[in-house]
Amino acid sequence: MEMIPFEKAFEIVMNCGFSMGTEVIPFADSLNRVLAEDVFSDMDMPPFNKSSVDGFACRQADLGCDLEILETIPAGVWPSKVVGEGQCSRIMTGAPVPDGADCVVMVEYTELSPEGKMRFNGAFTKANIAFKGEDVHKDDIVLKKGRIISPQDIAVMALAGHTAVTVSKMPVIAVISSGSELVEPSEIPSVSQIRNSNSSQLLAQVSRAGASGKNYGIAADDEQQTLSIVQEAISGNEMVIITGGVSMGDYDFVPSVLERAGVKILFSRVAVQPGKPTTFGLHADAVVFGLPGNPVSSFIQFELLIRPLIYKMMGHDWRPPISRLPMKERFTRKTADRMAFIPVTTTGDGFVSPVEFHGSAHISALPDAGGIITMPVGKLVIEKGEIVSVRQI
Numbered sequence: 001m002e003m004i005p006f007e008k009a010f011e012i013v014m015n016c017g018f019s020m021g022t023e024v025i026p027f028a029d030s031l032n033r034v035l036a037e038d039v040f041s042d043m044d045m046p047p048f049n050k051s052s053v054d055g056f057a058c059r060q061a062d063l064g065c066d067l068e069i070l071e072t073i074p075a076g077v078w079p080s081k082v083v084g085e086g087q088c089s090r091i092m093t094g095a096p097v098p099d100g101a102d103c104v105v106m107v108e109y110t111e112l113s114p115e116g117k118m119r120f121n122g123a124f125t126k127a128n129i130a131f132k133g134e135d136v137h138k139d140d141i142v143l144k145k146g147r148i149i150s151p152q153d154i155a156v157m158a159l160a161g162h163t164a165v166t167v168s169k170m171p172v173i174a175v176i177s178s179g180s181e182l183v184e185p186s187e188i189p190s191v192s193q194i195r196n197s198n199s200s201q202l203l204a205q206v207s208r209a210g211a212s213g214k215n216y217g218i219a220a221d222d223e224q225q226t227l228s229i230v231q232e233a234i235s236g237n238e239m240v241i242i243t244g245g246v247s248m249g250d251y252d253f254v255p256s257v258l259e260r261a262g263v264k265i266l267f268s269r270v271a272v273q274p275g276k277p278t279t280f281g282l283h284a285d286a287v288v289f290g291l292p293g294n295p296v297s298s299f300i301q302f303e304l305l306i307r308p309l310i311y312k313m314m315g316h317d318w319r320p321p322i323s324r325l326p327m328k329e330r331f332t333r334k335t336a337d338r339m340a341f342i343p344v345t346t347t348g349d350g351f352v353s354p355v356e357f358h359g360s361a362h363i364s365a366l367p368d369a370g371g372i373i374t375m376p377v378g379k380l381v382i383e384k385g386e387i388v389s390v391r392q393i
């Protein structure tokens with residue numbers, strides 16, 4: 001199958017047409033989920049003219065005189081008296097401002113006259129009243145569909161009385177690592193084995209992207225065994241990610257296994273560095289990615305292709321955070337026929353610097369990388385001081 005440019009691969013993935021349905025959950029459980037409905041307020045906010053300070057509610061015109069104190073209005077209590085000329089009511093923050101008053105003066109700027117009246121001794125600056133409906137009107141949209149729910153959003157839902165919220169279902173994503181050399185992280189590898197880092201890494205990436213991961217463990221480089229795990233993974237989940245076995249080696253069975261499992265392969269070579277053998281296909285039940293076994297490649301290809309798709313499936317138009325920063329040093333490469341993704345670190349002095357990196361198996365270099373920069377096809381050099389777009393990871 002021909003090698004395609006990264007942009008084409010991205011377009012194929014993003015237009016694969018898989019999307020999730022919705023479900024209704026308690027709003028307090030909705031953190032990081034994608035909101036699948038507009039949320040309306042069932043009331044004005046604030047719901048009444050509300051004092052924003054502790055002090056005295058009165059008429060601004062009367063502030064030059066000593067004012068009779070009618071009552072004390074705590075938060076949560078409706079005033080019982082209308083404030084007239086020469087009068088005021090003691091009022092607490094959050095309490096309803098009594099009719100007749102057009103301002104609240106802060107207690108700090110008042111004193112009691114010998115007759116027990118309130119005397120304002122400050123300079124008038126503002127009314128200190130949060131007016132009914134000034135933040136939100138009843139039936140206004142307070143949260144728009146498609147956003148990722150934050151703690152602040154949950155506060156808005158609480159205020160709006162929106163206690164059951166419609167969110168997109170989370171895709172369940174099966175993760176399989178293939179390779180006869182792999183053992184689980186809890187095991188001690190023999191001389192010819194290595195620990196499986198991809199599964200844990202990908203499951204963590206899946207959960208960071210707001211989806212739910214399911215670990216299908218390690219498949220040996222055995223066509224039949226891989227096929228049965230792949231079939232099981234496809235039938236129970238919306239997405240399957242299998243790493244390893246997509247290159248040109250004698251034991252790289254994954255593409256043929258995917259085809260035998262009924263997956264229509266849409267691409268299997270992408271002009272990227274690292275991650276060239278990245279494979280993508282569709283099954284009636286699931287979208288399927290075959291990622292290279294090299295941990296750095298699978299990390300990067302997940303970020304570039306899979307993370308945006310997960311969000312899209314949930315109805316969220318996700319864009320990675322990008323910062324524009326100058327390069328600390330000159331960076332060169334020898335060939336420019338593929339788009340390169342280079343893990344970089346941001347130095348304390350505001351520059352970016354590629355992380356020391358021995359190749360795509362060098363996963364221990366990645367924790368220092370806060371971002372990825374891109375070198376398009378045809379570009380061999382990034383000059384020292386050149387401004388680059390750093391995609392945060």
Ligand code: AMP
Pocket residue numbers: 177178179181182194195196197198199243244245246247249291292293294295361
């Ligand atoms: P492959 O894509 O199967 O040719 O594997 C490429 C390289 O990545 C080999 O050195 C593998 O040992 C390594 N590798 C494959 N799968 C994993 C994994 N799950 N965790 C860590 N390294 C892996």
Ligand code: MG
Pocket residue numbers: 178179180244245293
């Ligand atoms: Mg392998």
